[in-house]
Amino acid sequence: MQQILDAITAGDTTAEEFAALPVPDHYRAVTVHKDEATMFEGLASRDKDPRKSLHVEDVPLPEVGPGEALVAVMASAINYNTVWTSIFEPVSTFGFLERYGRTSPLAAKHDQPYHVVGSDLAGVVLRTGAGVHTWKPGTEVVAHCLSVELEAPDGHNDTMLDPEQRIWGFETNFGGLAHLALVKANQLMPKPAHLTWEEAASPGLVNSTAYRQLISKNGAGLKLGDTVLIWGASGGLGSYATQMALAAGATPVCVVSSPEKAEICHAMGAELVIDRRAEDYTFWKDETTQDPKEWRRFGARIRELTGGRDVDIVFEHPGRETFGASVFAARKGGTIVTCASTSGYMHEYDNRYLWMNLKRIVGSHFANYREAWEANDLINRGLIQPTLSKVYGLDDVGQAANDVHLNLHQGKVGVLCLAPEEGMGVRDAARREALLPLINRFRDV
Template sequence: MSLSQAVRAGAAPEELAAIEPPAEFLAAHLRIEDEKAFEGIAGDRDVRKTLHVGPVPLPELAPDEVLIAVMASSINYNTVWSATFEPMSTFGFLKAYGRQGGWATRHDRPFHVLGSDAAGVIVRVGNGVRRWRIGDHVMVNAACVEDQEASAQADGMLSENQLAWGFETNYGGLAEYTIARASQLIPKPAHLTWEEAAAVPACAGTAYRMLVSDRGARMKQGDVVLIWGASGGLGAYAVQLVKNGGGIAVGVVGSERKAEAARALGCDLVINRAEIGLGGDTGDDPAAVVEQGKRLGRLIRQGVGEDPHIAFDYVGRSTFGVSVFVVRRGGAVVTCGSSTGYQHRFDNRYLWMRLKRIIGSHVANLQEQVDCARLFGQGGIVPALTSLYPLKEVGEATRSVQLNEHIGKVGVLCLADRPGLGVTDPRRRARIGEDRLTLMRAFAPDSVRAR
């Protein structure tokens, strides 16, 4: 019996320890020879042209790392950036990391295994790992932190050498096996399936830090929170965190189907940007930004009675100026990414004269991830998983995110041969309710549900 077969069969830890790991494994990866594939192309950079699924060699395990048999993973927007080599080639990240020497040199390879989410079973532990054992069920935090830096003792995300796992490092989660530092591991909520758990850490943890953590916007009960892309992976968790924390969620989406999803998640007010002209790139037109901000502000006041305390913005260029304008005096814009572009322009008068704040946020530290996972265990937050693809179709899964055709989180089955596996606390699952836990699955595209 192979190690993969033993993991699928639920073998005991001692059985897993006795089976030799494979010399190579199946993984979604980029090839360095495709690095210039989109050079000179101003239009569509189709990720399916550069994403490959095939065998790669298994790396040696560092003392502070674990080898995980990945049961499921999910797509994040950084995989789109990687596969389009924008704004820069991720092979540059791997080369820079490799120059640190030592164990880091393993990451500088002519291939790059992608993926910043994973849920699976530990099958090997490095000799420096103390708190984890073979057989443990885990999720992986996308923040790969240098935990021997002094700053990391205050907040792991302040580490100068902090890297986005599976984006700035090799051997990410869109694969049958992955390596991660012990300091990245989160206990898997026992009531979730593998695919549900794999849809949690990167987006839910990021949203938690942005909204709830004392390093983010510090949302309090009654706060009105404007959430751009409220039906996306980050947005779906933001809506739930706002409602779970006693806030008022105002979601902005791009279609009526996405509006339905935002309402199902609990949004108090949903605004379809397409219907009211909140579309296009206004990044270089301050007057257009102000006009859109006034229009949006009126709608929010009509719907919930007051201006937002917080704007939750991961969209970037096309929304950021509006976010700065629309939050109330003394309010905050918290940002973690820029899927529509990194260069933001806004009228600074609305920031400084109205005493607003801009808060930069990135992934989450381990304590924040564990605290966030605890909310799933309580049933206050549920997975945002909608679509589910097999590993061999990772190109199609990533393409749906690239084109913004998806709702919620797009999952990928890796070693799990079918959905629904991995639940070890069925009583808790029954108590929370199957309908609630699978709420977002109804919003998968018909083509995916029919597969």
């Protein structure tokens, strides 16, 4: 691996030289183990500790098949799906790997007693399989996490509708929290030249998810002048939604859980912020009973901030804890768009507020190829910035995941893989200098 790292850091290694580099038969990776899938049984979700289930170990190198690429991973990032994987909720990911492994001889290698996790990366192409012509060894790339087969007609209008759609590093093996990663070549996108490895690795999953959910016609279709309620507006997902709303000429109403997180929203340019913890919004009286009075208090607070306007769009991802309030808060004819349920999957809401006020609930999941590419282009052009707040080494990935699990983080938490230190990988210093105050917003708080 040292030869590979030296070739990357040299900056002038040719494609032919990269192609000739020896690749080890084992590599360092972050894994969960199949025989530990029941280790947290009986514990509440919050008490399940990723530091106990995530292992950093050597694993065998998988074969690079047709249409695939092997990437040397300089940096990766933590997403909530890695937390889910590490605490084996809502199900063990080994069921995903088993089912995928049965689909074809090419996919069979994914069914292993270990799962290499991680759905983000920034790195360098080392090898490509048959049929790959665009991406050459030595190309600096980031990867989106959509894995599809596209053998059925369903996905050819929107690849997210492919019946064999999966999230790489969560529903497939050989993910990005490792020294090497195996991806489908059509997951690759150009690395933004003005960003470091760790900065470039951080937007992938959440930036693309926010783009489809908020901007795309497949999601909420945000337009100039809209008002949008953004839950967790300083978090990994919400921080990109907040930036997109502002860039599109919309007004975000940012919901956060601390003064520090409110400060970050203001630093991004948002003016309307609700600290739900300071204002003590409790939408559930107990585990089975919601409190509509709290919905109304919340709605009144939004109108106080907006000058009497209800929100056109609710950007939902907490799920059970907030969904009743979200359906209530959207304006008549408004849209609640949801991509996750980090506080619970069994949502409850008062359907009268939905049907009698002609509101819509839209499900949104990651992004199709075009949407992921467009979202990455916004990063490339400096219109949207990475929201990296903290960086860990690969050996400390358990702590990084635990931070996200306990909501101790802001923005995105990065992980150095092959990169020996932060700050490496910048190829366009002039552009970086111009954008540096914006790039560092989450590092400065």
